[in-house]
Amino acid sequence: MTDRPDFDFDSQLLDPQLLEFARRFDPARHLPDAPPVSAEQIRRNAERREAHEREWRANPLSRPLHHFWLPAVCVAGILVLTVVGVAVLRPYLGPGLTGSPPTSPSPSPSRPAGPARPALLDLPAPNGAAKQMLEDLADVAAKQTPRTPAMFIYVRRQVWVAGPATEPAVVATDVQTWLRGDLSGYEQKTTLPPQPAGVHTAQWTQQLPAENRPTLQTHAPGGYAHPIPSPSLQAGLLAAQIGKAYGYHVAAGVADLFQLGLEPAQREAALQVFAAVTNLAHHGRVKDRASRTGIAFTSTDPGTGVREVLIFHPDTGELLDYEKWVSGPDGEIFVDAYTLYLDIRTTNSRP
């Protein structure tokens, strides 16, 4: 049943048998002829729908709630992505959006951010002229008797540097060196057991724990790496050596010199160089982390707020404790590193 049963044109193009086949099985052959609705009804329905759509377009809020699912899902998706993105990128975006990588994610919200640190030493308020005090101390150091000649200069330190924020306690290292004059010798390092954070006294300063195996390193002549392998006895030259190796970090350079086990004349020069540092403060006698009494001096960098603390033995001018303190964003001061010089002497025994 076609709409036009008699083909009046190129009917030779159509296959008669296929045409018969198609007509016989036309899916529309049983459809009723009469339309179920009238044209007038169609027009009425169309106008009603058109009016409804016009009203809908004019007032989008009149739409049923289920029409808002797509915008709602989009907005919710954007919000979720923003929150997730901020959470993921937050550690990378420090103050000023520097983009520097995080040292470590915060382990738990209950702990304050940052590594476990020892407490600050209790330093009295600055008093007196620091420069004069250091020069006096240099004079005291110069009057000391030189050490007994021996095969090695033995130096024992306890070193702690702020590590990853996830460390639950203060983990320091015991470093012992046996150095000859040609900077050959031995270096033994032992990781100390975790010490409780928030206390100012360093533990494990005497007996090393047996459970931690030390690592021993042998240095060939000249092998012990030190920025100033042969410090000058003259303060001016030593200041130049320190300036070349450490730049503006004179206090750190002075402190590192004591790794070499300075003789009295070298100590005198080192103290004189330190006395020439600006922004020095003298804090009088204090107890260091090994509970030894010394004279504390601080040097504060006015630009960065980094404060370096050096505690010297009052009778010998030996360095007892060197510390680096830093300021947090809110002005709070933290210990960033400390080095306790526990023993400096000459010896003929080796590890």
Next chain:
Amino acid sequence: MDEDTWHSQVFTQHWQIVRRLVARRLPYGLADLADDITQEVFMIAWVRRARIDHDNPFPWLYHTAVNLLRNRVRRMRTAQRYTISAEAAWDTVAHGPFGKRDVEVSVDLNHALTALSRTERELYLLAYLDGKNSGEIAQLLRLKPAAVRKRLERLRSRLRARLGQDYLDSICPTFTETR
């Protein structure tokens, strides 16, 4: 002629044509949609009457009907509400106006038509069922009449090869006798 009269005239002349056109293109099991889609076509025709060629409205009706039909079928397939398959065809046997043999042949024909391109299938429907001539088909499919004739020849040979002479003879024996 006012617009109401024009629309009534178009409705009277083309309702049946459009409804059959839609019914022939609907998959099995969806024949009930023919009236809905046809009604939608004439509602849109009324709303957009200013844009329709009043002297020759059929091309517009045809394209609108085919587009509506495709959209509707696509939505249903997406929603998986209907299964367009031979099983649906057998449901039509049980509940529809056609006999088992009708459905069998329709399935075979549908199978043969799936080997053709969409344009060739449309060509088959327009030429063999809707009864359009090559000029009308050319206008509807936006082809040249010569191209339509060429494609009709190709369609004829391809469909015959697909169905097979024996099969065609078994379906239309009376025609074979009179051929």
